[in-house]
Amino acid sequence: MVSTWASAAATAVEDRLLRALTPLRVILLINAVALNVYRADSFQRPLAGTVCVVAMIAWTGYAAWAYADARRRTRWLLGADLGLALTLLLSTPLVKGSGFNATVPGFWIAGALLAWAVHYRLPGGLFAGVLLASVDLVLRDHIQQSDYNNAFLLVITGSVVGFMCGSLQQMATERDAAERAAAMATERARLARAVHDGVLQVLALMQRHGAEHEGVIAELGDLAGEQEQRLRALIRAEDASGVRPAGSVDIVAALTRLERPGIVTVAVPAFAVDLPAPVAEELLAAARACLDNVRHHVGEDAPAWLLLEAFPDRVELSVRDQGPGIPEGRLDEAASQGRLGVSEAIRGRLDQVGGTASLTSDSLGTEWQLVVPREQDRTLRQEAS
Amino acid sequence: MSLRVMVIDDHPMWSEAVERDLAQAGYDVVAVAADGRQALARFAATLPDVVVLDLQIPAPDGVAVTAEITRQRPATRVLVLSASGEQGDVLAAVTAGATGYLVKSASREELLAAVRRVADGVPVFTPGLAGLLLGEFQRRSDAAGATSIGRPGEPQLTERETEVLRMVAKGMSYRQIAERLVLSHRTVQNHVQNVLRKLQMHNRVELTRYVIERGLDEV
Structure with a gap:
């Protein structure tokens, strides 16, 4: 001091x-x-x-x-x-x-x-x-x-x-x-970025060479791919970790961590989307349940896509897979018979925070649509009026 | 006549690997550059059809180079190949005029296919990029609503374009989208091209400012 x-x-x-x-x-x-x-x-x-x-x-x-x-x-x-x-x-x-x-x-x-x-x-x-x-x-x-x-x-x-x-x-x-502290932090971040970029380049290259070979090299390539994805998710989460309003969570950073190379793809906006912590937790847990469901019913390495869209009044999260789909009425039937599996886990969580969960399915895959209401940004509303 | 391609990357390992892949696939690699300044000089000398570009290069950076290349020669297509996939940079590059974006971990086949499609003017979107664009258009429409001034000429996406973009973000191929919406493959591509065009149109003024700020007009 x-x-x-x-x-x-x-x-x-x-x-x-x-x-x-x-x-x-x-x-x-x-x-x-x-x-x-x-x-x-x-x-x-x-x-x-x-x-x-x-x-x-x-x-x-x-x-x-x-x-x-x-x-x-x-x-x-x-x-x-x-x-x-x-x-x-x-x-x-x-x-x-x-x-x-x-x-x-x-x-x-x-x-x-x-x-x-x-x-x-x-x-x-x-x-x-x-x-x-x-x-x-x-x-x-x-x-x-x-x-x-x-x-x-x-x-x-x-x-x-x-x-x-x-x-x-x-x-x-x-x-x-x-x-001075802020300037030092900025400089550290700049240096870290350069190092991260170099590491990412090497990991990506290893992954690419690995894909063209078999055996140990291929295995190394896979490992490099996993680490690359983790590091990238970490950097993204760090970039997003600015000052959050008290009691809220940036759902964009949280969802980004669910990404798995070649399996789970996450599409989000470039800006942070803050949700009250309980809402974000339920939405995140529901998303995990959807992904677990894909692993169980479609395959361990079956690809899945997450898309987050933020509107002024709500946040929509879609979880899509390319599985065979669920026959219409099957889920409701299961729920009514007391076999509360996926339906309870996902719908229940969304209910708790005033949201909705709906499921659509066709020959191109199955898709959960999770919607949670969002408290409108006060300044935005004032400006609009 | 084979496609004339330029590779811009400051990691020699990478540019060599990409160059080799492209050459093996029968493309003509007319230039390689390791930083922004070199890139612009060699670009002007060779006028390639496609530029494969890493965003994190010594100044001027990839976004600025993209802006300058598309300003000088709109016929040249830029394919961004990025390792870090930093959201803001990717969005900025596509807004500045890039036609496609691919992460470096993409396979050799994916890269070659992407170069081919970009050369034809077909946007190459990852689901991640589509998500960024959806967010960007939503942000703009929120901002326009909030100021209540309503900017005329502010390009908004049509419902169909938003629908298509959403499907890209959910990992559907153009072919799958065409099947789902009962459209031709070509129509889906047109919708995606329109999305890019609207994004880039809006930004022409801001782009000019960006180029001047970074001192590129003096290069």
Whole structure:
């Protein structure tokens, strides 16, 4: 874990906030100078007053330059900034006499306060706020309501800005770490893709050579074919495993895993189709039952095809084989006689999740059609209306 | 005159095997290339009838090469031969103008038959590819419905075309489909060709953008 005090992201946040502080310092300066000029007749020592105003002008210019570079933002700079603000406050009785109303720097001291809050966060903001507020109050003969209000605002502002700066830096640091992790994952995926592709090429080639030979080579070819299919299914499932809504399953990735080389072929859309986990489980179990049925009644290596289609209101899964077919009424007959085999396993599962299962059969094969309702995507529906 | 074929694959083992098979079957292998740049240069020099192409090749990739070849010479047919079968890439290649798609684990006979059919302009679909296309057209029609603007000129599949595509996705051959629907073999092929045409027509504009983005217009 990168420290949020020293990370590049934290420094960037500080840079940005301190850049924004410079124009604020200028505005505070103009305000302070204007007020001092306006109230120049209240100065008991005009020369000292002028020195104070010149010091404010000079320091504002210097601070704009000094704070711009992170390397110059040392504790000496911050210390001098706050020290000058305190000195100007303390010099007020000398310049104006003890019965003064407004301090010489006035709100100009907020520049130092905010710099402390930005650089040292909550502790810095609180410390500078309390210090400036106390000095301001201590200097006065009579503390009026507005004096207390101003002091209170100083403390609160320092703390709040300090806290917010800390939060911003933390968020920026975390975001940076997340971006780095994502970039690394992408790079890993890219490398994995290259490796996978090479392995797949070799496996496919072995399979192809195997098919032209007999004996051991043919066997190796078959094994290569199986592994190729597995690796491909794995890659597809991995590609599809993005962020899923809670409690849902991508039925496309799940069905892809049922593929068996040369035997079970799976046709699906190129995008993920999310179904609530219980619905997906039943649909998947029903599909497995259909495939088991093909193995039992048509043959161990009999080919079967799965097709998944996703509509806005439903998902349809067809499982087709090229078997001889089931005579019409045979399944219903079996079910009514209590011999609940395939019919129960498949229809029952679909019933449970509000779907339907129907069977058609002709000379070209047998086909189960499994349909489950789908909760319409809310945003899609809103856009449509 | 024998068919002029070009093989594009960055794995020498593979391109040699495919080249040998094609030559033995009497095809004229006029060029072999190992990356996208080489492929486009040699394509322009030889103008083959059929290009047998792996999608995962050094840049520009197989999808971009497909787009560029079919743009330069629509008469050349592209047969995609892919090992990884990455869904998105396959869909992109067919959308970009490929006429057929085969996984590399397909047998020698399947490959030769596929080259022959693609040369005649008959699409070679695996059930998997048909499933992808069904999904793609469904996605487009959902999107058109959702925006409610209804894009005129957006090619949609007819019911019959969808029916045929669905049957291909369920592993039925064109002959079986013809039997089931009581159509001629030729009519079924026409329906499948129309599916491809509609898919590719829609994408011409996006394709141009794709080619420019990948810097292919400067090749």
